[in-house]
Amino acid sequence: MMSSLARRMATSSLCGASQTQHSATTSTALPYPTRMEKVKFGIPLETVCGVHNDIPGPLLVMILKLNKEAPFKKDVFRAPGHQANMKKLVHFLQNGRLVNIDNYSVYTIASVLKKFLRKLPSGVFGPERESRLFQIIEWQNADDKRQEMHRILTSLPVVTQHLLVLLFGTFRAMATSS
Template structure:
């Protein structure tokens, strides 16, 4: 695997990347939240583990909305470092908080600076070439981003394999989760037509890494 871009300065905030755990969980560079051994922050590990278990049997997971009040309270608790029992939380709420966490990552999980690379890879004609190109772009991600991406794709694949109970196949999951993973620079300045195209492409991104 090529050297991680975490050493190349992609979307690094001064004084944060590689500095260990951060007080707040949301809105921080992922590298700043990971442990010195490169592991994902504990709340995210626990959340992913619960969704791995409960997601396949939860109808509409990642699609159905959770209570706005519950979502706000859980986010505030996690941001203040509270000891939250993830296993006691509804799966729909955990799915919603995971999407909110993904949206809050500065420069997004797939890194805004790599937006054109991702889009170019998606344009490849054959499935084999597309997968090869997507893997090549993935290797440019900071180590922490790549780790979470792999865990997330594993979770979504697991849920998609149980579409009979989750009612969420791969296409549905891509539509619900994909737009949280990547956006171009200055996305807020794009016209509506361009934003719709960006969302469509991001939702269709389902590589195997």
């Protein structure tokens, strides 16, 4: 089964291939895509991911790069990224421009990801769920905690669940390697 990102990339590749054949006679289209999905900052996650109901490709690539490289670096989410590069990367993401993520350090990528998450209007969980999570921490019974956490996580939109899986996986990889 193909993931939605893989399906979108395959579709755009196929569409690009047919445009390329057609453009051989018209020479107006480029042989590669020049735009990606836009990653808007400061709007709800469901709106950012609304078109395909999945995490936008550029955001996914950033998280995957962190998952791959951050475990071997120190203080990735503490050290600040390069300010000019952060500004440039945010601009590219918001405008849907193609980005070569290899041109950016993991510190810059982590800072941009933190900025994206910080600017979500009601956070990742929402105010009610977040306050409930803090209440659960105080509970003594581990089984009750686990069941309530499960209930909260499964009540989140699927896109938010996907984002949390990626983030928790990255955090776990970093924690195990330190």
